[in-house]
Amino acid sequence: xxxxxxxxxxxxxxxxxxxxxxxxxxxxxxxxxxxxxxxxxxxxxxxxxxxxxxxxxxxxxxx
Numbered sequence: 001x002x003x004x005x006x007x008x009x010x011x012x013x014x015x016x017x018x019x020x021x022x023x024x025x026x027x028x029x030x031x032x033x034x035x036x037x038x039x040x041x042x043x044x045x046x047x048x049x050x051x052x053x054x055x056x057x058x059x060x061x062x063x
Contacts, residue, residue, distance in 0.1 A: 017029075026046060028046040030048060031046050032045045032054065034057050034061045037062070042057065042060060042061040043060075
């Protein structure tokens with residue numbers, strides 16, 4: 001856990017980590033994914049892309 005980051009933090013076993021990465025088709029944590037109202041993934045980023053990018057992608061997915 002990094003001290004200056006708020007929120008809940010969980011430690012995963014190697015098996016849990018592997019399952020999550022495979023299940024969500026990701027290569028790292030954190031992964032940010034946005035889905036439209038029909039459940040289609042419209043955006044994915046490994047690592048935080050910034051608030052502006054997230055805002056733009058949310059607006060696109062909500063149309």
